[in-house]
Amino acid sequence: MEIKIENQEVTISASGIEFLRLKTEVYKRMGELSYTINNQIKFPVSSLSLIEDLLNKEEKSIPEVSSYLNVFNLHATGRIRALSLVEQGLSDGVNNTWLGLLDPAQATAVSAMVTPNILGLCLFDEQGSGKTVMSIAAFDILKENDVVDALIVVCPKSMINEWPKDFERFLPRKYHIVQAEGNKKQKYGAALSHFEVLVTNYEGVDIMLTSLVASSTRTRFLVIVDESYYLKNGNSRRSDNISLLRSHCSRCFVLCGTPAPNSAYDLINQFDIADLGFTFRGFIKSNDPVSDWDKISQLVDDRGLFIRRLKGEILKSVPEKNFHVIQVPLTGRQAIMYEKAKVDLVLELKSLDNESFKKQLATYFQRRAVLLQVCCCPSNIDPTFSEIPVKYIPCDNLVERLISEGRKIIIWSFYTKSIDELMERYSKFNPVRVDGSVPTLARRNAVRSFQEDPQTLIFIGNPAAAGSGITLHSSYDAIYVSYSNQAAHYLQSLDRIHRRGQVSNQVNYYLLICGKTIEETEIARLRGKEIRQHSLLGDHIPWPTSLDDALQELGV
Numbered sequence: 001m002e003i004k005i006e007n008q009e010v011t012i013s014a015s016g017i018e019f020l021r022l023k024t025e026v027y028k029r030m031g032e033l034s035y036t037i038n039n040q041i042k043f044p045v046s047s048l049s050l051i052e053d054l055l056n057k058e059e060k061s062i063p064e065v066s067s068y069l070n071v072f073n074l075h076a077t078g079r080i081r082a083l084s085l086v087e088q089g090l091s092d093g094v095n096n097t098w099l100g101l102l103d104p105a106q107a108t109a110v111s112a113m114v115t116p117n118i119l120g121l122c123l124f125d126e127q128g129s130g131k132t133v134m135s136i137a138a139f140d141i142l143k144e145n146d147v148v149d150a151l152i153v154v155c156p157k158s159m160i161n162e163w164p165k166d167f168e169r170f171l172p173r174k175y176h177i178v179q180a181e182g183n184k185k186q187k188y189g190a191a192l193s194h195f196e197v198l199v200t201n202y203e204g205v206d207i208m209l210t211s212l213v214a215s216s217t218r219t220r221f222l223v224i225v226d227e228s229y230y231l232k233n234g235n236s237r238r239s240d241n242i243s244l245l246r247s248h249c250s251r252c253f254v255l256c257g258t259p260a261p262n263s264a265y266d267l268i269n270q271f272d273i274a275d276l277g278f279t280f281r282g283f284i285k286s287n288d289p290v291s292d293w294d295k296i297s298q299l300v301d302d303r304g305l306f307i308r309r310l311k312g313e314i315l316k317s318v319p320e321k322n323f324h325v326i327q328v329p330l331t332g333r334q335a336i337m338y339e340k341a342k343v344d345l346v347l348e349l350k351s352l353d354n355e356s357f358k359k360q361l362a363t364y365f366q367r368r369a370v371l372l373q374v375c376c377c378p379s380n381i382d383p384t385f386s387e388i389p390v391k392y393i394p395c396d397n398l399v400e401r402l403i404s405e406g407r408k409i410i411i412w413s414f415y416t417k418s419i420d421e422l423m424e425r426y427s428k429f430n431p432v433r434v435d436g437s438v439p440t441l442a443r444r445n446a447v448r449s450f451q452e453d454p455q456t457l458i459f460i461g462n463p464a465a466a467g468s469g470i471t472l473h474s475s476y477d478a479i480y481v482s483y484s485n486q487a488a489h490y491l492q493s494l495d496r497i498h499r500r501g502q503v504s505n506q507v508n509y510y511l512l513i514c515g516k517t518i519e520e521t522e523i524a525r526l527r528g529k530e531i532r533q534h535s536l537l538g539d540h541i542p543w544p545t546s547l548d549d550a551l552q553e554l555g556v
Contacts, residue, residue: 001013001014001018001022001059002014003055003059003062003065004062004064005045005048005064005065005068008044008045008046008247009042009043009044009045010042010043010044010045010047010048011040011041011042012026012040012041012042013039013040014039014041015039019039019041022041022054023036023041025051025054026041026043026051026054029047029050029051029282030043030047030050030282030284031282031284032284033047033282033284034047044277044281045068045276045277046272046276046277046278046280046281047277047281047282048065048068048069048072049069049072049073049281050281050282052069071119071276072119072276072278074117075117075118075119075275075278075305076278077117078115078116078117078118079118079303079305081115081116082111082112082113082115082118082121082305083112083305085108085111085112085115086108086109086112086307089104089105089108090108090111091104091107091108091110091111092111093110093111093114093115093141094107094110094111094114094137094141095141095144098110098137098140098141101133101137101170102133102134102137103130103314103315103316105309105313105314106130106133106134106137106314109123109125109134109307110134110137110138110141112305112307113134113135113138113253114138114141114142114145114147116147118251118275118305119251119252119274119275119276119278120251120252120253120254120273120274120275120276120305121252121253121254121274121305121306121307122228122253122254122256122259122270122271122274122304122305122306122307123135123253123254123255123256123306123307124256124257124259124306124307124308124537125257125307125308125309125310125314126257126309126310126311126314126495127257127258127468127491127492127494127495127498127499128257128311128495128498128499128500129257129309129310129311129314129315129499129500130314130500131226131255131257132162132163132166132226132255133166133170135224135253135255136166136167136170136171137170138253139151139197139222139224140171140174142222142251143196147220147250147251148220148221148222148250148251149196149219149220149221150195150196150197150198150219150220150221150222151196151197151198151221151222151223151224152198152200152212152221152222152223152224152245152249153197153198153199153200153223153224153226154200154201154202154205154223154224154225154226154242154245155199155200155201155202155224155225155226155227155469156201156202156226156227156230156468156469157201157202157203157440158434158440158443158465158466158468158469158470159226159227159468159469159470160179160180160181160199160200160201160440161179161440161444162469162470163177163197163199163226164177164179164197164199167197175196175197176194176195176196176197177195177196177197177198177199178190178193178195178197178198178199179199179200180198180199180200180201180204180208181440184207187200187204187207187208188207188208188211190208191207191208191211191212191215192211202230202238202242203238205238205241205242205245206237206238206241209241209244209245212245212248213244213245213248216248216249220249220250221248221249221250222249222250222251222252222253223245223246223249223251223252223253224252224253224254224255225242225246225252225253225254225255225270225273225274226255226256226469227255227256227468227469228254228255228256228259228270228273229256229258229259229260229261229266229270229488231269231270231273232259232260232262232265232266232267232269232270233269234268234269234272239269239273242273243269243272243273246273246276247276252273252274252275253274254270254271254273254274256270257491257492257495258487258488258491258492258533259533259537260532260533260536260537261486261487261488261491261529261530261533262487262488262529263289263293263532264289264292264293264296264297264536265285265289265292265296267296267300267536268280268283268296271300271304271306274305274306275304275305278303279299279300279303279304279305280296280299280303283295283296283299293536296536297536300536301538308537308538311498311499311500315500317505318498319476319498319502319504319505319506319507320505320506320507321494321498321506321507321509322506322507322508322509323509323511324508324509324510324511325511325513326394326510326511326512326513327513327514327515328390328391328394328512328513328514328515329390329514329515329516330375330390330514330515330516330517331390332387332390333378333385333387334374334378334385334387334389334390337374337378337381337382337385338371338374338375338514338517341367341370341371341374341381342371342518344367345364345367345368345371348367349364368518369485371517371518372482372483372485372518372519372522373415373482375391375482375514375517375518375519376389376391376413376414376415376418376481376482377389377413377415377417377418377421377482379417379421380415380417380418389421390514391481391512391514392421392425392481394512395411395422395479395481395512396425398477398479398510399411399426399429399458399479402477403429403457403458407475407476407477408450408456408457408458408459408474408475408477409457409458409459409475409477409478409479410458410459410460410461410472410475410477410478410479410496410497411426411458411459411460411461411478411479411481412460412461412462412463412478412479412480412481412482412493413460413461413462413480413481413482414462414463414464414482414483414484414485415462415482416435416436416437416462418481418482419433419435419460419461419462422460422481423460426458426460429457429458430453430455430456430457430458431456431457431458431459431460432445432446432447432449432450432456432458432459432460433446433459433460433461434446434447434459434460434461434462434465434466434470435461435462435464435465435466436462436464436465438465443465443466446459447459447470447471447472450472450474450475451471451472451473451474452474459472459475461493462484463484463486463489463490463492463493464484464486464489466493466496467484467488467489467490467492467493467496468489468492470496471496471499471501472496472497473496473497473499473501473502473503475497476497476502476504476506476507476508477497477507477508477510478493478494478496478497478507478508478509478510479510479512480509480510480511480512481512483519483522483523483526485522487525487526487529487530490526491526491530494509511523
């Protein structure tokens, strides 16, 4: 038998009876993760430890094999130590300087992050709890201890400027920070430059990948993947690039407050990136999501290294969340448009069987989206629509009342046309906007104006563009006139005001929902995904909460 490792894949060559025996045993342990070509058995290197007992002493001593087995075994030992630190609330390995800057719960997380020999860690603390400063502290300690040489931060575009600001806030002028922005040539140049901290967005990794991989032969990188739910699809080009970069880095921290907004499967690739496949080695997705949910939950508990705490467990004071569901009846032409679109969809669905429905699923979602748009912004469907959309009247009332009380307001809408209308409707309040149409620099200026300028009273945003990575706690009132079809966007948007630094003892969410429409089931669906994520991550929250009570009033 011969064994070699190349491109994150193990190849075992054998012949005759030995090949058949190994093939049978490997398949028994790895299933479809393994495959054969001629007399070769191939499988991911992350699963190597699953067959360690099948290797003899000589095979284990092969440098590549020995290195991988040793790395995983050391990580397993380090994992136990790190989890023990979190469980006991200890802060071993955190120097006095950082102990003076961090809250006790933050120091405990940093202690786990700098534990010797771990491959990586998933920091899943709730949004607004300070994951950025914990990560900066961990990097600083690891570098001071000569464990890593430099840091690569991969984050959404909206956050590229936030990381350098936080570095300067906590470690002024200590590290040379490079932001990879601009065109391809500028980003490529950033990867080749001297840096101690490199900050890039997800798309920038594709351009810089070759240079960074080459640099990893002489530089021990720590890579931080911020808002890692962007990588929940392990088959995307984005995920492939990050996975390849991570495989050449010494350690990885994966940060996300909403890591599993849709299903338990969302966790797999995030853990794979953090620990090079240690947690989910040997796992194969089946056709039974319920059974897989149990398996994933068990693997995360048994093998995963992650920290998950809600803000109430970290912050000294947490504002209360108050949800106000405002039912708005559809009237006039808007009601006629909705009913027609609904009847057309119902008639079409009744003409289908299950097989044909699955084939036309994309069309169904498009038609369903039309119903949601009619509820919020009917002119998006029919440009000749000239009436006032029904939600704008209660929104007007809220805006006038809250601003008269001296309060700033956030208005969330999923549709560009709706944001256009709202910007014009509330122009007298000097509103700013953040959505896909706004360039990066203008987004930063909009956030700064809303946070600092007393004349900027309204922030209007799309949760997909502004739902993560920004702080809007100069307000404690958010109005929702429509809803993202992505649970992560909705959940992230809630925490723009419910976070560290919020001075109010309560925050308010006003959910404008058209009664007896698909919006009722949409908000219930988003809530259901939030509950399932809490369950998967072991969050201890008393149910029901005020939002559940509000939804019950709707009969949802």
